[in-house]
Amino acid sequence: MGRRLIVTAVAGVGMMAVAGAVLFLPGEQGSQAARSAPRATAQDDPLTGQEIARASAIASAGSREHLAAGQTKLLYVERDDDKDAGERRLANAYLYDYGADQLIMRTVDLGRGTVVEESVARGVQPPPSKAEETAAAELLLADPAYGGSVRESYAKTGGRPLRSASDLGLRGLIFTPAHERGSARHCGIHRCLRLFVRLPDNTWLDTSRIVVDLSAKKIHTLEW
Structure with missing residues (x-):
């Protein structure tokens, strides 16, 4: 999956992640910008704010009760740079379950609006949010x-x-x-x-x- 972010892990356990960021569109002249259609997001573009919010909601859907109780928290969302994804836009959402001490990574297909992969690990510690x-x-x-x-x-x-x-x-x-x-x-x-x-x-x-x-x-x- 392309670039890798090194995380601290017990017994040498690692996890895959890729940097994502909010996309800020460059400024244009007012009337021209109002008439221009937004550029389609390419697979290699950084995640937009809307995509981050969408991925967060989809990835959190199965943990709402624990999130509300504070037992689980969404740490952050990053773009998945899977070169085999084709034209699909994928995002990795990282959640931490403090009760079970487990890191949950859910890969979200932004086009389909579904979680397409999930992994759970203990002793894996990504950087703090x-x-x-x-x-x-x-x-x-x-x-x-x-x-x-x-x-x-x-x-x-x-x-x-x-x-x-x-x-x-x-x-x-x-x-x-x-x-x-x-x-x-x-x-x-x-x-x-x-x-x-x-x-x-x-x-x-x-x-x-x-x-x-x-x-x-x-x-x-x-x-x-």
Whole structure:
């Protein structure tokens, strides 16, 4: 399937994915643009915003109950670059089931409006989504040991109280333990993030020992 995105995986398990993006049409003169018919989307074009929304809805249809309960979340949708697809437009939707700790990939045929392939794997950890980074920051702020110091540091550097996790500059990386003996030893099977937090003055909090476990909804402190 063309280009590959390397993901962190337990026991060397990998998964196939290809970058997709929202297509922005170049500007044209107003009256001419209004009269022009939209160009047909080619198989190799990036996904449009409409296609991403359509693929998301189709891929999520079988998981609506778990999505509503927060047990499963749609991470993102990317174009499938399968060279054997012919003229078909395919998209890969990645969902994570935090209850079963399973990654679900559903390939959607956008023309037919159906899921044409599904795979389920444990221990496969693609990069975190923006929503997961925000969820990890919310868990950090709610933690009695760390939340207060994060708010204090934000207020000191920003000159105003922290309103929500979305005020923070966030960057998340998947955490897979090497030889952890503490509470973070289940990460790699659980969905765990190392969260980097940027403050208003562009300095970064020292979060080097903090791991956010999205599966267990806990904060782990690494021991060293």
